[in-house]
Amino acid sequence: MTNTIENALIMTDVMVQFGETVVLENVTASLAAGTLVGVVGPNGAGKSTLFNAIAGLIPLQEGEILVHGLPAGKVRGRLAYVPQKEDINWRFPLTAREVVLLGRVHKSRRLKNSNSNNRNLVDECLHRVGMWELRNNLVSDLSGGQRQRVFVARALAQEADILMLDEAFSGVDFASQEALVGALRELRDEGKTILLATHDLTRLSERFDTVLCINRHICAFGPPDTAFTPEVLEELYGAHGVSFAEGGHIH
Amino acid sequence: MIEVWENISEPLQYSFMVRALIVSVLVGVTCAVLGSYVVMRGLAFMGDALAHAVLPGVVIALLIGFSPFAGAAAVGIAVAIAIGYLTRRTGLSEDTTIGILFAGLFALGITILSASDGLSVNLEDLLLGQVLGVSTTDVYVTLGMAVLVLGILTFFHKELVFTSFDPVGAEVIGIPTKFLSYLLLVLLALVIVIALQAVGLILVMAMLVTPAATAFLLVRRFMPMMVVGGVLGGVSAIVGLYLSFYFNIPSGAAMVLVATGLFISATALRRRVV
Numbered sequence: 001m002t003n004t005i006e007n008a009l010i011m012t013d014v015m016v017q018f019g020e021t022v023v024l025e026n027v028t029a030s031l032a033a034g035t036l037v038g039v040v041g042p043n044g045a046g047k048s049t050l051f052n053a054i055a056g057l058i059p060l061q062e063g064e065i066l067v068h069g070l071p072a073g074k075v076r077g078r079l080a081y082v083p084q085k086e087d088i089n090w091r092f093p094l095t096a097r098e099v100v101l102l103g104r105v106h107k108s109r110r111l112k113n114s115n116s117n118n119r120n121l122v123d124e125c126l127h128r129v130g131m132w133e134l135r136n137n138l139v140s141d142l143s144g145g146q147r148q149r150v151f152v153a154r155a156l157a158q159e160a161d162i163l164m165l166d167e168a169f170s171g172v173d174f175a176s177q178e179a180l181v182g183a184l185r186e187l188r189d190e191g192k193t194i195l196l197a198t199h200d201l202t203r204l205s206e207r208f209d210t211v212l213c214i215n216r217h218i219c220a221f222g223p224p225d226t227a228f229t230p231e232v233l234e235e236l237y238g239a240h241g242v243s244f245a246e247g248g249h250i251h
Numbered sequence: 252m253i254e255v256w257e258n259i260s261e262p263l264q265y266s267f268m269v270r271a272l273i274v275s276v277l278v279g280v281t282c283a284v285l286g287s288y289v290v291m292r293g294l295a296f297m298g299d300a301l302a303h304a305v306l307p308g309v310v311i312a313l314l315i316g317f318s319p320f321a322g323a324a325a326v327g328i329a330v331a332i333a334i335g336y337l338t339r340r341t342g343l344s345e346d347t348t349i350g351i352l353f354a355g356l357f358a359l360g361i362t363i364l365s366a367s368d369g370l371s372v373n374l375e376d377l378l379l380g381q382v383l384g385v386s387t388t389d390v391y392v393t394l395g396m397a398v399l400v401l402g403i404l405t406f407f408h409k410e411l412v413f414t415s416f417d418p419v420g421a422e423v424i425g426i427p428t429k430f431l432s433y434l435l436l437v438l439l440a441l442v443i444v445i446a447l448q449a450v451g452l453i454l455v456m457a458m459l460v461t462p463a464a465t466a467f468l469l470v471r472r473f474m475p476m477m478v479v480g481g482v483l484g485g486v487s488a489i490v491g492l493y494l495s496f497y498f499n500i501p502s503g504a505a506m507v508l509v510a511t512g513l514f515i516s517a518t519a520l521r522r523r524v525v
Contacts, residue, residue, distance in 0.1 A: 079423055080420075087417070087419045089418075094473060098473075105424065138471065
């Protein structure tokens with residue numbers, strides 16, 4: 001594994017606009033490889049947009065994003081994305097194992113004789129997230145937390161260096177959230193960079209190394225204990241600050 | 252027992268029946284395999300609309316001596332792009348723009364067809380199918396198209412599954428999701444043209460959707476669904492064709508009724524989905 005590059009992700013003066021609406025502006029931040037980052041902000045704050053920009057799916061009006069030194073969009077295999085549950089077609093009948101196998105899609109055609117290697121890797125990934133026993137269940141029949149772990153296994157199978165999980169805690173009970181964070185911590189210890197977007201402020205300082213608070217621009221960035229001042233909370237969620245309200249408002 | 256065998260073998264003495272049988276089975280199988288994507292991606296209305304919308308493409312191609320497949324594929328792509336464009340441009344919902352284009356193009360097709368004399372096809376055959384009239388060339392073309400469509404589906408299988416299940420994740424990993432969506436619509440247009448001979452454009456949708464949906468009720472896994480759907484599509488085609496032979500009913504209607512009967516049986520067999 002080559003995790004010697006210090007900054008996995010460098011964002012400089014990023015601005016994203018949809019038509020007339022500025023969705024993100026002045027986003028500047030560098031993330032070291034091997035960090036577990038909480039991307040925090042109310043709904044509509046631009047968390048998903050930031051992820052899409054990092055993945056190179058949407059154009060930047062201004063600024064630059066470098067992923068392991070390369071422009072976004074040129075590093076696609078190294079990025080793995082766990083979409084919000086609304087973006088998945090749950091009707092599509094795939095088993096947990098079939099979903100993890102999808103992580104090999106861009107690699108398996110090239111190499112001959114890779115099928116059994118692929119299968120071994122996929123099985124190992126299922127074991128690592130604790131989903132081996134449920135591998136033959138349809139993902140649509142799994143709980144929210146189990147589904148998230150299947151997608152993490154897919155990211156592992158993809159051998160990605162950077163994982164982005166969008167609203168990974170929504171619809172997931174507290175114990176499963178903790179289990180997910182546990183699995184992500186292990187990956188972090190192996191040098192993966194993990195960004196998890198959430199509007200849930202529960203146990204942020206226990207869960208993340210770094211928090212990136214956004215509400216169109218970066219409100220705070222750093223270790224959770226120091227980043228979260230009352231002023232930041234108010235900017236993120238309005239006067240009611242610490243309430244874990246679902247729909248924070250956008251200014 | 253001998254009588255049953257005679258009933259089965261008797262129609263096969265006629266070469267038109269053999270040709271019809273081959274074309275129907277190819278159509279039944281190909282429609283159902285592609286139909287698994289139609290069902291799982293929610294493209295039923297789009298499929299029905301494309302079936303109607305390719306009419307002017309087919310008619311114009313025949314008029315200028317081109318392959319109807321080329322005409323249908325061209326219109327299919329144009330319609331797919333136009334639907335995306337109109338939806339973005341007008342802010343109307345996609346089903347509305349699909350509805351507008353499909354009715355408009357269908358009307359255009361009928362108009363061109365009725366204005367041009369000396370064309371070898373008539374409207375009724377296009378609407379209801381005329382599988383007993385297929386030529387040896389039609390058999391080979393249908394076979395070629397079926398192999399092409401199934402080949403492309405096999406080649407892009409993993410990518411198509413990925414984008415159908417998780418379009419955003421697929422795009423992030425570098426799969427050309429837009430290209431694949433258009434590819435599916437082109438395949439749909441091609442399959443619709445071969446299906447026109449067997450069931451006609453009004454009933455194409457049933458061959459796309461019904462066997463695949465029945466298979467979903469029986470197996471609830473995607474790959475098996477394609478296989479079982481293909482078998483059910485083929486069986487519907489064969490049984491339908493025999494019913495049409497013995498009871499003198501239109502072949503397309505007979506095939507669709509068999510497919511629908513299988514669907515109802517599967518629904519009854521299956522325990523209710525929670």
